[in-house]
Amino acid sequence: MSTFKTNIIAGPLWSNDEAQKLGPRIAAAHLGKFTGQWNTIVQGQMSVIEVELNAEPTGSTEYTLNVLAGPIWSDEDAKAICPSICASYGGTWNGQWTTVVEGKMSVCSCVFKF
Incomplete structure (x- = not known):
């Protein structure tokens, strides 16, 4: 199965601890896996997390x-x-x-x- 990585907006993240806690949930909401990487893109307002996704939707549900x-x-x-x-x-x-x-x-x- 082919995968790719992309950034997904996550709202403001204030620390690495917060990103590591919320990142997996945000990634799961997009049917992906949080890579552990994140970045603030607008200081105090918006961050992104890196998510690994399958190239084709899969699963039985x-x-x-x-x-x-x-x-x-x-x-x-x-x-x-x-x-x-x-x-x-x-x-x-x-x-x-x-x-x-x-x-x-x-x-x-x-x-x-x-």
Whole structure:
């Protein structure tokens, strides 16, 4: 199984002890593993943690979740947008979408395997 590493925003982290405590939880929320590395990117406001992720979603358990996607105007628009939106969270698009705030925000229905 191929893996890759990426940084995920984690809010402000004030110390290495806090990062080591919260990092595994944040990584797990993204179906990944915390590498132990982190960095402050905006002093006093925002940090990132390094997470190792599988290149392809795997596992026998599935969970479907709606993910914010900005405005989507049609089924054709959704077909062009939702696969990438879901992939950005480590999931796959199941073909469903809906508008939640007219003209401003839609969601893509993403399937996560773990």
